[in-house]
Amino acid sequence: MSYFADVILPLPLGKYFTYSIPEGLFPSIKTGSRVIVQFGAKKYYTAVVRNIHCNTPEYETKNILEVLDPRPIIRPRQLEFWEWIANYYMCSVGDVYKAALPSGLKPESETMLQLNSECCIDEINDFTLKEKSIIDFLTNEQEASIATIEKSGIKNVMSSIKSLLERNIIAIKEELRRKYQPKTQLCIKLSFERGNEDRIRECFEDLKRAKLQLKLFVTFLEMSGFNRPGNETVVNRKALLERANISNAVLLALINKGIFVQYKQEISRLDGGKQKVEKVHELNPAQRKAYNEIIDSFCNKGVTLLHGVTSSGKTEIYIHLIKHAIEEGKQALFLVPEIALTTQLANRLARVFGNKLGVYHSKFTDNERVDIWNSLLKDNGIQVVLGVRSSLFLPFKNLGLIIVDEEHETSYKQQDPAPRYNARNAAMILAASFGAKTLLGSATPSIESYFNAKTNKFGFVELLSRHGDILLPKIEIADTRELRRKKIMKSGDISPRLAEASKSVLDMGGQVILFRNRRGFAPIVECQTCGWVPKCKHCDVSMTYHKHLNQLTCHYCGYTYEIPSKCPACGYPTIEVKGFGTEHIEEEALSAFKDYPVARMDLDTTRSRKAYEEIISDFEEGKTSILIGTQMITKGLDFERVGVVGILGADSLLNMPDFRAHERAFQMMEQVAGRAGRKGRQGHVIVQTSQAEHPIINQLINHDYKGMFNSQLIERQDFSYPPYTRLIYIYIKGRNEEVVQKASRWYADLLRQSFGQRVLGPDKPVIGRVQSMYIRKIVIKFENNASPQKVREIISTAEENFYAQNGFKNLILYYDADPM
Ligand code: ADP
Ligand code: ZN
Ligand code: ZN
DSSP, rough: OEEEEEEEEEEEESSSSEEEEGGGGGGGGGGOOOEEETTTTTEEEEEEEEEEEEOOOOOOBBBOOSSSOOOOOHHHHHHHHHHHHHTTTTTTTHHHHHHHSSSGGGGOOOOOOOTTTTTTTOOOOOHHHHHHHHHHHHHSSOOOEHHHHHHHHOOOOOOHHHHHHHHHSSEHHHHHTTOOEEEEEEEEEESOOTOOOOHHHHHHHHHTTHHHHHHHHHHHHHHTTTTSTTTTOEHHHHHHHHHHHHHHHHHHHHHHTTTTEEEEEEEEETSSSSEEEEOOOOOOOHHHHHHHHHHHHHHHHSEEEEETTTTSSSHHHHHHHHHHHHHTOOOEEEOOOHHHHHHHHHHHHHHHGGGGGGEEOOOSSSSHHHHHHHHHHHTTOOOEEEEEEEGGGSOSSSSSEEEEEETTTTGGGGOSOOOOHHHHHHHHEEEETTTTTEEEESSSSSSSHHHHHHHHEEEEEEEOOOGGGGGEEEEEEEEHHHHHHTOOOOOOOOOHHHHHHHHHHTTTOOOEEEEESOOOSSSSSEEEEOOOOOOOOOSSOEEEEEEEEEEEETTTTOEEEEOSSTTTTTTOOOOOEESSOHHHHHHHHHSSTTTEEEESSSSTTSHHHHHHHHHHHHHHHOSSSSSEEEEEGGGSSSOSSSSEEEEEEEHHHTSSSSHHHHHHHHHHHHHHHSSSSSSOOOOOOEESOOTTHHHHHHHHHHTHHHHHHHHHHHHHHHHHOSEEEEEEEEEESOOOOHHHHHHHHHEEEEEEEEHGGGGEEEOOOOOOOTTTTTEEEEEEEEEEOOOOOHHHHHHHHHHHHTTTTTTTTSSSSEEEEOOO
């Protein structure tokens, strides 16, 4: 019987592809194994086996060329989770596959070929001319990509390559197959069975006259604990030489005598930093109560929301819950919205969970991520994972608990590329598939989650006092409109009140955080004569000025150029920098607080993991006194000595063109305020705004989350926004604006035939062109009780129709379900 495998390719394709399984490969192919297949004329890909069957397809199938994993590296439950994401977020499973696996596990570069070292070419004579040329080429070049081979003048090589591959003459290069390099160490062991005392005695006899060799032999026996039972008789080579203080030549002699054997042992990168495990903190009475309520709530609700004010000890409660899950033999996943948060938390968790903890995010190297992946495939590997949204895809075996910390955070939602999933919501689905529980935690829950809690869809637990009964920070307003009118303050300055408050805290040995939700030195550069503003060539946005680099950068496509010395529109040398971002505040802080070291944390200063860790640990240790940053510093960080937090540019937060702008402004400001006064004294927050009477500002002063929730909820209901409806945004992109406009009208009309007034648009989005692509947006708003599955089916039929239209084929059409 012939067998076939349906595989998932790392491509945005709507379906699975079927390949035949050559007999020799059959025993080693499993659902969830990676295989190498050819797709299209020239390319090889690493695909994932979805299922194996014997239904011969109607079309001719290609062979699976290689199996990379005799043991699957993806569990069936994960594959189902991929499919759920692809379906709900309206993308291909291939998109999900690309997001799910660390790149070390999915080589998809131009395939490199090499001669198979195990095969002897001379013995085989029946090569075609073309095959001979390919063999010659590879003999000379050692390795080459298929493209290079074709470029050398050998045309239409695919079938020859296939035949050579199948006859095992050439191979896909090992590096492609195993991009991941396990970490190894050189070890020494005895060449004979431990416990063979006769042999040991012989050795001693043998080495009697070779003093150094004898010394090394004895040192080995000591280190390997040879005569103590239960010890491995293996010793690290370097450690052995160091301990014995003897040269490598002596060791070689012992190896040559056949006493020692040297070999490579794979070691895990994970237990490199062996932590001393500490006991967890006792929960205080309020935390204990909340903990018990959560455990109770877990009994009858899949998802529970913990609304705990900043510094109430949510993290302590999480730690207890994780411990509980582990004691029941389950795994736990602790999700955080940003890498910035993992640094501090990793230390806090490692102190409790030691090497049962794995940390997973993109700033780790591929090898480190693959190590975590592999550890989860083992039976007694990692039990707790701390990670960002992509850690949902790790091969968990028996998940018992997912914690989604700072659940309101928008960074849980992936924007680009697909899958545009919300990790908070996907976490609930994943947890449910394991029968596990999800805990959402936040000091400022999203309106959606709080609404779900209030309407009993989720369990609900509150913790409204800070640990140590410290008061929530005092919030003061600096009315910038007033200050400007009186000419006390120019645009973008640190107000006198903020400067004064900061100074006094700094002088007492405290620290200051200044928050400005915009990076760059000055977002707006303008000609003072004619009003010309530098724009990106490829996008509909103004350029952002970066002082350190002295250049203008587009934050959408990365295009950069220098500020022109003369205005390209009017010719006058009057181009000036206006407004302010983090870089500008840094400069101002440096001159206002001369004696105190300043650090800045934003996308530009945290390109590497080291950079994050350094900025945070320097501030923790008091090496820096003032921390300036974007929304990166608003969340979750736990510093002890922050006395003052300054919020600059609250106006820009309040004025965002988005139905969630006010909710977000409150969350961000309340969160950053929460960094003040976490230990010891009440903190002090100064908000600079020209809208001092804004309801959100008032709610912030009173730390009135519920007031904010209630007033926002009324607006959401009035305008039919979530949580009363669900949204799907549809984007259509293309290089020709007219075609894009025509196609999006056509598509909106088609959708209206099914959804009627629920379809809005098409509209030109705020940024109507990015990277030379014109964009139109259609919005579908449907009732909560509409079936998401039905909606998706209708859209998917409409989409087939769309691409069947003349001239629409080259347009890009994609969806954003539950946009944030
Ligand atoms: P949240 O996560 O709610 O912002 P944290 O868990 O970070 O709050 O707690 C704030 C600070 O108080 C942390 O430094 C934490 O170690 C300390 N803390 C909280 N609860 C306890 C406790 N029960 N015992 C000792 N320290 C605690
Ligand atoms: Zn000008
Ligand atoms: Zn651009």
